[in-house]
Amino acid sequence: MPEPISDRIAALLDDLGGIEAETDPVLVRLKSRDFYWYSPVLKPQLDGKRGEVVVRPKDEAEVLAILAACVRHRIPVVPRGGGTGNYGQAVPLEGGVILDMTAMSRILSFADGIAEVEAGATLMQVDAWARQQGWELRLWPSTKRTATVGGFVGGGGAGIGGIAHGTLREPGNLAGVTIATMEESPRMIDLAWGKAAPVNHCFGTTGVITRVRLPLAPAMAWRDLAISFPDFAAAAAFGLALGMADGIPKKMCAVIDWPLPSFFKGLAELLPEGRPIVLAMVGPCGMGAVADLVATHGGEIEAEQDFATAEAANELTPFYEYTWNHTTLHVLKRDKGITYLQCLFPPGRTLEAVARLRDRFAGEMWMHTEVARFGGQVTMSALPVIRWTTRERLWEIIAACEADGVAVANPHVYTLEEGARWKLVGADRLAFKREVDPYGLLNPGKMTSFSPVGGKDAA
Ligand SMILES: Cc1cc2nc3c(=O)[nH]c(=O)nc-3n(C[C@H](O)[C@H](O)[C@H](O)COP(=O)(O)OP(=O)(O)OC[C@H]3O[C@@H](n4cnc5c(N)ncnc54)[C@H](O)[C@@H]3O)c2cc1C
Structure with a gap:
């Protein structure tokens, strides 16, 4: 028996005319999920949460019509791209519309x-x-194949390229966005450069992004390298040295402790047992200098491939698909008893802080770091793999990291506030939210300090 559609959804569907909409419960359930199940803490909290209808606009006029109808009926809307978010960002907490943006996928213009x-x-x-x-x-992001540009701005922001360009929040990496507001009469607003900040990593709570403007970099024929080292300290020292080698063009550098590489289907077979590795993407003109650096740190190049060829070939895996949160995924596929954290090490004492964390939780945590720039300084962020026991233990590990000056973006919470380093949403974002979504209908439950029209925001 098909599940009955609520009166409000029936009324909404009447208003939507010919706009593509789907209430098939199997599809709705599928599109209500993201990768929140990565977290053993979030899984029981979010299992079973779902929207009521998937609506798929094909252009901005349809987005405006959908949002106007949803405001009229006071129906929540959760924008959705590829659904690859890790913290339940795209999981509807209060039912309503899942706004599937994937039909809006045109390249619009290119200048400067x-x-x-x-x-x-x-x-x-x-x-x-x-x-x-x-x-x-x-x-x-390492989910490049399926993640959308809107979802990267709304829910992600770091990844491959971070070693050269920092994150999407670094000034200059996001030239602007166009959003649709969630008002009685929805508007399109253009937000250029810094003005786009209240939309950046806000889980779709501050407007539906319809267009994104991205500054690009000159193309490079990247070489994928897998390099093994006698121990983790040598691998990490090489990784940081590569990050700081300004003369070597590079796109990625992940430092991955053994035994994590043994889980990498398609690569593990080429790697020697027991040796930590670095996975890097290096420009062809930098290969000679990298070989010198590898030798200085006692490493061996174990595998090399052209990144673009690997990306295009079904039987090959580009090395970036073993990095960032793909590292965790490869392990999870064979060991459901693990989980992870997202850490950022202090520049200046990166290697020392990484080594201390690794030693302190030996046997419970397996280190995986990504060399990245933050505020112009080269350091490492980490997605260490952790043996899952209890929430209390995970929170103890987070507290230990923070006590040692290692910042943690907790991936086991789904609100913006809990996930933020300062446990709050800035006043600028709250004010912007009040302007563009006064009724709090965009992804409700994710920005908890906001209260809708007539209410008072939490301090
Ligand atoms: C294996 C794995 C590896 C990953 N690696 C990385 C990584 O390297 N770097 C990284 O940053 N993240 C990473 N992630 C997280 C995720 O893949 C990225 O953040 C990705 O960019 C999300 O894009 P998406 O289209 O799937 O977004 P979705 O999951 O669909 O949405 C993410 C959030 O953005 C909002 N949103 C989506 N589209 C819009 C829109 N048009 N307007 C407004 N809001 C919108 C949604 O409501 C949701 O809150 C990884 C996840 C997995 C599972």
């Missing part, structure tokens, strides 16, 4: 090194198009 694309384009699609013009994405 800046591409304007529709929010539902995948990062893979945009990068492939950019390469045909001699350019490439500065940054992409």
